[in-house]
Amino acid sequence: MRLRGMIRKESLQILRDPSSIAIAFVLPVILLLLFGFGVSLDARDIRLALVVEAPDANTASLTGAFRGSAFFIPVAYASIQEAEQALMSHEVDGIAWLRSDFSERLLGPGDAPIGVFVNGVDANRARITQGYVQGVWQLWLASYAREHGTVLHPPVELDPRVWFNPAVRSRNFLVPGLIAVIMTLTGAMLTSMVVAREWERGTMEALMVTPVRIWEVTVGKLVPYFVLGMGGMLLTVAMALWVFDVPLRGSFWLLTATAALFMIVALGMGLLISTVARNQFVAGQIALVATFLPAFILSGFIFQISSMPSAVQVVTHIVPARYFVAILQTLFAAGDVWPVILTNSSALLVMALVFFGLARRKTRKRLE
Amino acid sequence: MSHSAALEFERLCKFFVSDGMRVAALTDVSIAAQAGRITGLIGPDAAGKTTLMRLAAGLLLPDRGEIRVLGIDVVAAPLDVQAAVGYMPQRFGLYEDLSVQENLELYADLHGVVARQRSERYQELMHMTGLGPFTGRLAGRLSGGMKQKLGLACTLVRTPRLLLLDEPTVGVDPVSRRELWGIINRLVEEEGLSVLLSTAYLDEAERCDEVVLMHAGRVLGQGSPRSFSDPMRGRAFHVSSPTLAKRILQNRIAALPEVVDAVVDGEQVRVVTREAKPPELGAVLANDSQVRIQAVAPVFEDAFVAALKTGRSFVEPEFSQPDRSTKSGDVVIEVSGVQRRFGEFYAVKDVSFSVRRGEVFGLLGANGAGKSTTFRMLCGLLPATAGELYVAGRDLRRAPAQARSRLGYMAQRFSLYVNLTVRENLRFFASAYGLDRRRRRERVDWALTTFELEGYGNTRSGELSLGYKQRLAMAAALMHEPEILFLDEPTSGVDPLARREFWRRIVALAEAGVTVLVTTHFMDEANYCDRLAIMSAGALLAEGSPAELKARFRSAAQPSPTMEDAFIQLIERQERGDGLAA
Amino acid sequence: MRQSWQRITALAVKELLAVLKDKRSRIVLVVPPLLQLIVFGYAATFDLNDIPVAIYNQDRSAPSRDLVARIVGSPHFHLSAYIDHDGQIAPLIDTKEVLVVVHLGPRFTADLSAGRPAPVQVIIDGRNSNTALLVQGYLREIVRDINLSWAQRKGQPPPLASLQVRPWFNSNLASRWFIVPGIVGLLTLVVTTIVTALSVAREREAGTFDQLLVTPMRPIEILIGKSFPGVAIGAIEGSFILVMATYWFEVPLRGSVGALYLGLFLFLLSAVGIGLTISSLAVTQQQAMLGAFLFLVPAVILSGFATPIANMPDTVQLLTYVNPLRYFLIILRGVFLEGSSYSDLYEYYWPMALVGLTTLSFAGWLFRHRLS
Incomplete structure (x- = not known):
């Protein structure tokens, strides 16, 4: 009866307080839209300056190859000076430069150099641009050879196959990863802030002098937020599937089950924060620095963990989102890969036990 | 003794750690509260009342000593105690976003009240508290008095054997206070409850069976209210003079060495002396002042002041006369037909009054009556929805910035920069009013001396006790020697001794020709004002001098009504619908 | 005029003291930026190793x-x-x-x-x-x-044509050179926005803002006084990260430092303006924090800090034009890697100045017109 009373009270409060609903449902939607549409690591629409100093049939076929590529928006420039100026002023992202002796050298004994300059400031984009330029170049070489009656091929040919995401859409991994970030937000931040709110408003004191057991207070608080968090999760998944067309290859029930496990971990973190923070400001700050930022940066959500310095890699092991991101990316892209899911779920289980164990030791039915 | 103890504290000590320092909150406290009685915990701020309440409820652990509640050791079995007591914390412990009914349900669930008893109990409680018509309303939308009654109802969903009430009457209007006391008395008489209640209102001590007087974490005394006031017999007097204003009379008498306490009490001055003989007034008053001295029965407050006021000096403040562009008696504040609406809610409706130069004008009312809103409109902080306000002939909302340098403003809760030291606060406000370097230094020194803050120049203002904060806030508002001083709830939460000193400074200011506008919810303070206006629910109920207002309610049943009586009657009349407009 | 300056100085000094003497804000100023500098500097890299x-x-x-x-x-x-x-x-x-x-x-x-x-x-x-x-x-x-x-x-002929790829400005394509200058902008924005977002809200909560408004101070004076700590703290913090970027993370600083600081100043102005606007709208510090958070997250994501703006849909790209961080990032990377100077950056200066002026005037107007 006491537990039921707590749950009912907490649920009513959630329903009456627009800010919890906002954090649980509106914020995920905004974040998803921002990330889904605003963040893309793919290099599309690369503006490429084409400088052809002596146009003829050969250069036309090469520039044609660039024009035919889906990745480039070629812009013709008359001289390399003009093109360099454009690169300087960020009007183009790169230059392909065919010198006046291009055809001569193409037909001559040596090779004909194609000068390629890219703006290397955004190294990631520059690298991907480079890769695309190389792809165009190779295709052109092959077709040029074919047109001239020879079959040209390099000794070794790379035959890359990208599993799980052959179209290499970055949305397919960013959107599932966001689910972990959003659940951290509702689970840890919202929970720690509502507990802090009870302290701030003095209602915790009134609760504590009733015969209610401390675990009843805790569970009564967590259950509604668990439901809220899972609701946010389902909303995010639905948006991922139907708004962003991200394929879900694994089973839905497994996704729900692991999400529930992660939600419990996130609630545990929130609970732990609330044992130290008795006002919403402090709780929000700690939640931001200790849960939200790591979930963003140290979880493998965007940045490859194995490429981080080893000291940072060690730290990532205590970031719960790391395990859930691995599960999410696998479930969405690859399917029910049990070894991945089992190892990461057991890590989550351990973290859940640790967080709740610590929180239990720290929470007492007292004011100090 | 026929009564057994409902609550016993044995040599209790409690420490808190603040900024790495161990601070004693309670030292060696031994108290017993009798069953079936009302025991009052009385003491100024920071006396340790709340800590004691929390210890009794098992929310804190004592560092030393024993607590037995209803015969149960709280430290060993807190849950058993919590099942048997009802506790209402200072802020009532209500969920503001739940309705009245939902709050009751929650506490009924938590206390395990069985379903079939509920509806009957709810009805009883709603009837008792008069909240019946409001069960669907959100608790956050209730008035202060209604919240407090709901808080009480929530602790009574099942009949506890001991009721712990932490400052249940703070900031609540007198009508609600009176009703609350009615409920508590009925509970004790009819259901045999034991009650432990803390309060900062000294007049409430008289309503308790037993009183525990606390100060700075120690018990100064325990006994019936009479056991405190009886030893004071012969030391309390009423002094009045037909020629001298009561405030001036009070200020002069307070300066006498043999006087412990002198306060304006109704139309006289109440004087408490060190020894059982009347004060020698010849030293401070001219012979022709025709003073009348009359011995009166002592009350608890006399004992309280006598017990706590030990060796406390008071520097007679000196205020220079502000530059006057107006003559004494000119109207300096004019408010006509002012309204302020927030959405559908009228915070202030159709209020008019005027204040003359050199007057002390009071705005009296409970929390939420619209006093602060009126103030904020006067200072130009908030535009009025309708009506006109003039301060020194100008509407401050539209006046140039320079016009504001003629007034001083002390906001509610002593708004200071808590991270800055006392000196830094004073210096900042002096600069903000554009005083030059030399003048600034002079004024800072003046403020430190006049308000007895010399020892605290480099203390962070956040670390000051409430009484000192109040002094600093007032000093800050006076740095530029304003002609008009606005004081919003300057005495709330401050102990009675600090309140007395504060009023002596106000009186001195008024004598120097400064116009003072003050809001308060302490009815007894109204007597210090030259004139006052009583507000309730945004409306002005009455305006006049204290004597005039009280005279309106003189009747056979109440030959000498107090300000509180007048206030209660005004509210009751308004509620009956035959409103008595200003 | 002299009085006016004196009042502004008094307010600026008081603001600075209020921030620096408060333990909470000291922590907010030091700990998250330092953590983020380390985390972003080391962990946020697209370069792949091992x-x-x-x-x-x-x-x-x-x-x-x-x-x-x-x-x-x-x-x-x-x-x-x-x-x-x-x-x-x-x-x-x-x-x-x-x-x-x-x-x-x-x-x-x-x-x-x-x-x-x-x-x-x-x-x-x-x-x-x-x-x-x-x-x-x-x-x-x-x-x-x-x-x-x-x-x-094998003596085979080389391919007919060869690619000679030369990345400009960052010949090793180190993504740290891209991320670390961005951190200067990111952290300066976060710190400045939070410091200023809390400043009015803190006073409203404590009731001292009313006290300030009844003094003869004019809104413009309050505005300047309140902007000062944000600008000062942002400039100090920004300079510290600049030094760390150059000497610790060894990103080359090739362009004009003066041009960089002109950009930093205008950027701080716009950040302070936004912070003060949030602060004037908020009633409590909590709301101010939430407001700052709601501004910062999209501002960072839609700035080009980690992912190129060019990849965003056109409507989203339009949004980035009001984001001061967008311009400052270009200035930072321009000065650090591309060796830019004043004349190259003119077109990025004025939008920040515009954002700053608009938000500051709005905040100043709100001081007196926000109803409580």
């Missing part, structure tokens, strides 16, 4: 071993397994034990000597598509190099 790779070599002759040696020897890759049948590929990739499997068929050398194209099959885990693309790029470079050297050794 990618776990499995080699499935069915050929085992000298040329294939040569190729394997080049892959394994590259700093980008780290050998984690040798495998010897097809069935092992899927489990390794599925369980994320390796990110790439390089498969050389049994006929690799035979094809090579016969002059037929010798295929190298590469299976990449595409769960993180960006990583997959980069891995492809690295492998392609290795294969191109080896092709060239084998062709040369």
